[in-house]
Amino acid sequence: MVLIxxxxxxxxxxxxxxxxxTYGNKTAQALGTECAAxxxxxxxxxxxxxxxxxxxxxxxxxxxxxxxxxQVYAAVISEVAGKVGANVVIFSHSALGxxxxxxxxxxxxxxxxxxxxSAPLVEGGAFRVRKGVFSGKAFAEYxxxxxxxxxxxxxxxxxxxxxxxxAAVEEISVQIPEAKxxxxxxxxxxxxxxxxxxxxxxxxxxxxxxxxxxxxxxxxADVMGATTxxxxxxxxxxxxxxxxxxxxxxxxxxxxxYIAIGISGAxxxxxxxxxxxxxxxxxxxxxxxxxxxxxxxxxxxxxxVVPRLTEAMKKFKAEQ
Amino acid sequence: MKLLVCVSKTPExxxxxxxxxxxxxxDSSGVQYIMNPYDEWYALVRALELKEAQGGSVTIIHVGPAxxxxxIRKGLAIGAxxxxxxxxxxxxxxxxxxxxxEYAKNENFDIVFLGKESIDYNGSEVGPMLAEMLGLxxxxxxxxxxxxxxxxxxxxxxxxGDAQLEVETxxxxxxxxxxxxxxxxxxxxxxxxxxxxxxxxEPVEAEGLAVAVRFELPPEKGDVKLIDPENMDELVRLLHExxxxx
Ligand SMILES: Cc1cc2nc3c(=O)[nH]c(=O)nc-3n(C[C@H](O)[C@H](O)[C@H](O)COP(=O)(O)OP(=O)(O)OC[C@H]3O[C@@H](n4cnc5c(N)ncnc54)[C@H](O)[C@@H]3O)c2cc1C
Ligand SMILES: Nc1ncnc2c1ncn2[C@@H]1O[C@H](COP(=O)(O)O)[C@@H](O)[C@H]1O
Numbered sequence: 001m002v003l004i005x006x007x008x009x010x011x012x013x014x015x016x017x018x019x020x021x022t023y024g025n026k027t028a029q030a031l032g033t034e035c036a037a038x039x040x041x042x043x044x045x046x047x048x049x050x051x052x053x054x055x056x057x058x059x060x061x062x063x064x065x066x067x068x069x070x071q072v073y074a075a076v077i078s079e080v081a082g083k084v085g086a087n088v089v090i091f092s093h094s095a096l097g098x099x100x101x102x103x104x105x106x107x108x109x110x111x112x113x114x115x116x117x118s119a120p121l122v123e124g125g126a127f128r129v130r131k132g133v134f135s136g137k138a139f140a141e142y143x144x145x146x147x148x149x150x151x152x153x154x155x156x157x158x159x160x161x162x163x164x165x166x167a168a169v170e171e172i173s174v175q176i177p178e179a180k181x182x183x184x185x186x187x188x189x190x191x192x193x194x195x196x197x198x199x200x201x202x203x204x205x206x207x208x209x210x211x212x213x214x215x216x217x218x219x220x221a222d223v224m225g226a227t228t229x230x231x232x233x234x235x236x237x238x239x240x241x242x243x244x245x246x247x248x249x250x251x252x253x254x255x256x257x258y259i260a261i262g263i264s265g266a267x268x269x270x271x272x273x274x275x276x277x278x279x280x281x282x283x284x285x286x287x288x289x290x291x292x293x294x295x296x297x298x299x300x301x302x303x304x305v306v307p308r309l310t311e312a313m314k315k316f317k318a319e320q
Numbered sequence: 321m322k323l324l325v326c327v328s329k330t331p332e333x334x335x336x337x338x339x340x341x342x343x344x345x346x347d348s349s350g351v352q353y354i355m356n357p358y359d360e361w362y363a364l365v366r367a368l369e370l371k372e373a374q375g376g377s378v379t380i381i382h383v384g385p386a387x388x389x390x391x392i393r394k395g396l397a398i399g400a401x402x403x404x405x406x407x408x409x410x411x412x413x414x415x416x417x418x419x420x421x422e423y424a425k426n427e428n429f430d431i432v433f434l435g436k437e438s439i440d441y442n443g444s445e446v447g448p449m450l451a452e453m454l455g456l457x458x459x460x461x462x463x464x465x466x467x468x469x470x471x472x473x474x475x476x477x478x479x480x481g482d483a484q485l486e487v488e489t490x491x492x493x494x495x496x497x498x499x500x501x502x503x504x505x506x507x508x509x510x511x512x513x514x515x516x517x518x519x520x521x522e523p524v525e526a527e528g529l530a531v532a533v534r535f536e537l538p539p540e541k542g543d544v545k546l547i548d549p550e551n552m553d554e555l556v557r558l559l560h561e562x563x564x565x566x
Contacts (some may be wrong), residue, residue, distance in 0.1 A: 194480025
C-alpha cells in the first residue's frame with residue numbers, strides 16, 4: 001500500500017496535501033494497490049482527502065503532534081506505515097517533508113528520492129521517478145531498488161484531481177516519543193501563499209534601484225493574487241526579506257507564471273526559476289540574458305511598464 | 321565543543337551542465353568543482369565561529385575520492401582543524417549518510433553541521449538520514465544558531481516564514497543562507513592547511529538503493545515573444561488566452 005502524509009496548517013489541509021493525495025493515488029494505480037492518507041495532530045475535514053484519491057484516512061490526533069519534530073514524526077509515520085502495511089510513503093517537498101523523508105527512509109530501509117515531479121514509471125518490477133537536478137538546469141531519472149520506497153513531491157508539479165468520494169476516517173493510536181526540539185514561536189507571513197506553493201509569482205531585482213520603490217511590485221502582485229520574490233543581491237542588501245530570495249542559493253520554484261522585473265537573468269538566478277511554466281521578463285536592456293529564457297518579453301522602463309501592467313490586470317479582473 | 325561539518329563537492333554555479341554515455345553520466349569535462357556553497361559559506365563558518373567563541377575543535381568530513389582533496393584543503397584553509405575523507409565514490413545520499421554515521425557514532429560530536437542541500441542533486445537528504453542513524457534530533461534550514469551552555473537557540477526557515485526552536489546538544493543541523501558570512505581563506509590559512517591532518521578512512525559496506533540512471537536537459541525555449549511596452553492589455557490577453565496561466 002501507498003501512504004501519503006497530508007500536511008495541515010492550523011488544522012486545515014495545505015494545497016500540497018491534495019497534490020500529494022492525487023500523486024499517491026497515481027502511484028498506487030501504477031503499482032496495482034491502494035493509497036491511504038495519514039494526518040497528524042488536530043485537523044478537520046479529513047474525509048475530503050478521499051476525493052483526491054485516498055481510499056482511507058488514518059488520523060493520529062494527539063496534541064503532541066501539533067508541533068513538528070522530525071524525530072517524533074519519523075517514528076510515528078514509520079509505525080503507522082508498519083501497522084497498515086504501507087511500503088511506499090510519500091511526502092510533499094515542504095520544510096516538513098524534507099526534514100522527515102530521509103529519517104523515514106532509514107527506518108524503513110527504503111530507497112528515497114526527494115523533489116520528484118512526475119508520476120512514477122513502473123515497468124517489469126523497475127520503479128523510476130524523475131526530479132529536477134543541478135538546481136533546475138537538468139532532470140534525472142532515479143531507479144529505486146528497494147522494496148520500500150520514500151518520495152517527496154515537488155510543489156506545483158501535479159494538478160490536484162478531485163473526482164472521488166469522501167473517505168472513511170480511522171483514528172489510530174501509536175507510541176509518541178518525547179520531542180527533543182521545542183518550538184518557541186512560528187512566524188508566518190499571513191495572507192499570502194508561500195513561494196514554494198505559489199502559482200503566480202512577481203519577482204524584482206536590482207533594476208528597482210531601492211527598497212522604497214517596491215510599492216509598484218507589491219501592487220501588481222496584489223491585483224494578481226501573486227506572491228512576491230526577489231533576486232539575491234536584493235535580499236543580501238536587505239531591500240527585501242531573505243525568504244523572498246529565489247535562485248540557486250535561494251528557493252527553487254516552479255509557478256505557472258513568473259514575472260521578472262529588472263532582473264538580468266544570471267545563470268544562478270535562472271537555476272531556481274527556469275522550470276516555471278510561463279516566464280515574462282520586463283527589462284530596459286534588450287540584451288539582458290533573461291530574454292533568452294522568457295516566453296514573453298517587454299523591453300522598457302519598469303517604472304512605466306509595471307504600473308501599466310497593473311492597470312491592465314485590474315481591467316482584466318474587472319471583466320472576468 | 322566538538323564539531324563536525326559534512327562537506328560535499330559540486331560543480332561551480334556557472335558550470336555548463338551536459339551528460340555523456342547516452343545521458344547516463346554527468347559530463348565533467350571542463351567543469352570546475354567547488355565546495356558546496358551551503359557547506360562552505362554557512363555550515364563551516366558558523367562552526368568555526370562557535371569554536372572561536374568557546375574553544376573546541378572543528379573536523380570536516382567528506383565522502384569522495386582522492387581527487388577531492390583540494391576541496392577538503394580549502395575547508396582546512398578557511399580554518400577547520402582536521403579532516404576525514406571516506407575513500408569512496410558515493411552512489412546516493414543514503415550511502416553518504418551511512419559512511420558519516422559510521423565515523424561519527426563513537427566520536428561524541430556536540431553538533432554535526434551540513435548544508436541544507438547540495439546544489440547538484442538537490443536532495444536535502446543526507447542530514448535527516450544521518451540524524452536518524454545517530455539517533456539525534458535534527459533541525460533543517462537553519463538561518464541562526466546561538467549557544468547558551470549546551471542549549472541551542474535556532475531560527476529555521478519553514479514554508480513562508482520562520483520557526484524559533486530550542487534543542488540541546490548533541491544534535492544535527494543543516495545550514496541555510498544567513499547562518500554565517502562567507503570567509504575567504506588567507507595566505508596563512510592556505511599554508512597552514514598543508515600541515516593539518518587529513519585522515520583517509522576505508523568505507524563500510526553500504527547500499528545505494530536509489531540511484532540516478534538517466535539525465536535529460538530541459539527542452540529549449542522557443543524565441544521570446546516581444547510585447548509593445550505601451551500595450552500591456554496585449555500581454556494580459558496572451559497570458560490568459562495563449563499561456564492560460566491567469
Ligand atoms: C555562487 C553564486 C550563487 C548565486 N545565487 C543566486 C541566486 O540564488 N539568486 C540570484 O538571484 N542570484 C544569485 N547569484 C547572483 C547572480 O549571479 C546575479 O549577480 C544576480 O542574480 C543579479 O541580480 P539582479 O538581476 O537583480 O541585478 P543585476 O544583474 O544588476 O540586474 C539588474 C537588471 O535590471 C535592469 N534594469 C535596471 N533599471 C531598469 C529599469 N528602470 N527598467 C527596467 N529594467 C531595468 C538592468 O538592465 C539589469 O538587467 C549568485 C551568484 C553566485 C556567484
Ligand atoms: N559526499 C559527501 N560527503 C560529505 N558530506 C556530504 C556529501 N554529500 C552531501 N553531504 C552533506 O549533505 C548535505 C546535503 O546534501 P544532499 O542531501 O545531497 O542535498 C550537504 O550540504 C553536505 O553537507
